[in-house]
Amino acid sequence: MVNPNFMNGVPELLILRLLEEREMYGYEIVAAIRTKTADAISLGEGVVYPVLHALEREGALKSRRKAVNGRTRVYYTVTRKGETRLAGLVRQWTHITDTVNRAIREPSHASVTI
Amino acid sequence: MPQSRFDELRERLLRAGIAPRHVRRYIAELRDHFDDLVREETANGASRNAAEAKARTRLGNDNDLAETMLARPDLRSLMARYPWAVFGVGPVVLVLASLAGALAIEIGAVYLTTAVLHHPTVAEREWFVFGVAVWNTLATFVAPFAIAAALCIAGHRQRMPAAWIFAGIAIACILGAFQEIHFSDDGHHGELSFGSGLFPPFHTNLVIGGLYRTVITGAAALALYGFGLRRQNFGHAAVDRAATLAVE
Numbered sequence: 001m002v003n004p005n006f007m008n009g010v011p012e013l014l015i016l017r018l019l020e021e022r023e024m025y026g027y028e029i030v031a032a033i034r035t036k037t038a039d040a041i042s043l044g045e046g047v048v049y050p051v052l053h054a055l056e057r058e059g060a061l062k063s064r065r066k067a068v069n070g071r072t073r074v075y076y077t078v079t080r081k082g083e084t085r086l087a088g089l090v091r092q093w094t095h096i097t098d099t100v101n102r103a104i105r106e107p108s109h110a111s112v113t114i
Numbered sequence: 115m116p117q118s119r120f121d122e123l124r125e126r127l128l129r130a131g132i133a134p135r136h137v138r139r140y141i142a143e144l145r146d147h148f149d150d151l152v153r154e155e156t157a158n159g160a161s162r163n164a165a166e167a168k169a170r171t172r173l174g175n176d177n178d179l180a181e182t183m184l185a186r187p188d189l190r191s192l193m194a195r196y197p198w199a200v201f202g203v204g205p206v207v208l209v210l211a212s213l214a215g216a217l218a219i220e221i222g223a224v225y226l227t228t229a230v231l232h233h234p235t236v237a238e239r240e241w242f243v244f245g246v247a248v249w250n251t252l253a254t255f256v257a258p259f260a261i262a263a264a265l266c267i268a269g270h271r272q273r274m275p276a277a278w279i280f281a282g283i284a285i286a287c288i289l290g291a292f293q294e295i296h297f298s299d300d301g302h303h304g305e306l307s308f309g310s311g312l313f314p315p316f317h318t319n320l321v322i323g324g325l326y327r328t329v330i331t332g333a334a335a336l337a338l339y340g341f342g343l344r345r346q347n348f349g350h351a352a353v354d355r356a357a358t359l360a361v362e
Binding site (some may be wrong): 027030045047048049051054071073074089 | 136142143144172175182183184186328
């Protein structure tokens with residue numbers, strides 16, 4: 001069963017995908033989302049933190065404080081559990097987009113299971 | 115970023131039950147993010163005021179910032195989710211545990227002293243009885259107050275309704291104060307006794323002692339509550355002043 005709300009889970013998916021490459025702090029994550037999506041997805045920048053906190057609480061992320069240029073930043077990185085979660089989200093998202101694409105190409109015959 | 119804006123957000127989140135550690139970190143991260151945005155906008159040629167205004171817009175308004183946090187029920191504290199457990203069951207368990215712990219340590223001390231000192235002198239006996247009396251005072255006076263104080267501080271930090279905090283203070287102070295542990299030594303053998311003024315036959319000494327300790331520990335805990343409330347109100351007044359200045 002695919003999540004009916006298209007945007008549900010998208011911030012999680014993007015954040016986990018970005019953090020899979022390297023550890024980042026909030027501001028870097030938002031900047032990376034803007035760059036990777038060519039500004040197609042623009043979040044209110046502050047709303048990324050509740051997502052990070054919730055993912056950390058679920059065990060998908062872990063954080064550490066790191067001093068950079070005299071300022072302490074909270075860096076986030078993906079855990080093993082987070083990698084599993086990311087794989088699940090990618091599968092779910094791929095299924096949604098494939099289904100929607102099929103529906104767009106063949107609107108009269110497609111069976112949408114979202 | 116004006117301090118007052120994040121203070122209002124902090125208060126709103128705490129009152130809505132978000133755990134203080136999440137609120138503290140969220141506010142710190144937002145503040146850092148805001149500074150980064152201002153730096154970015156300034157580097158792109160904006161004036162300081164324009165950079166701050168743009169950073170505010172990019173960061174999101176208070177409603178959005180609060181709503182996204184509040185949409186995550188798992189970020190709420192246990193205290194906000196189960197106040198009856200923290201302020202009702204919690205003090206009962208903690209007081210009983212502290213009494214049981216005090217008794218267990220006391221019994222262990224009696225056995226250990228007997229094993230080490232086969233024929234204690236009068237002075238040694240007096241010192242032991244004094245030590246146990248101090249320990250009993252800690253168990254029936256200090257421990258209930260410490261539990262009430264901890265509930266008071268934690269309740270203030272989470273901006274819990276006063277009724278819950280008062281309930282926790284009352285349970286800890288009354289339940290702890292009405293118990294009495296006593297050790298006596300007649301020179302031949304020692305006797306450890308435990309009595310409760312909350313259960314029949316309501317021995318007068320136990321009840322009066324309980325009332326006396328309840329009044330003292332309760333008054334101390336309420337003073338602490340009042341101090342916490344004053345600090346909180348002072349914080350609000352500072353926020354209001356800052357907001358007024360910002361508007362002016």
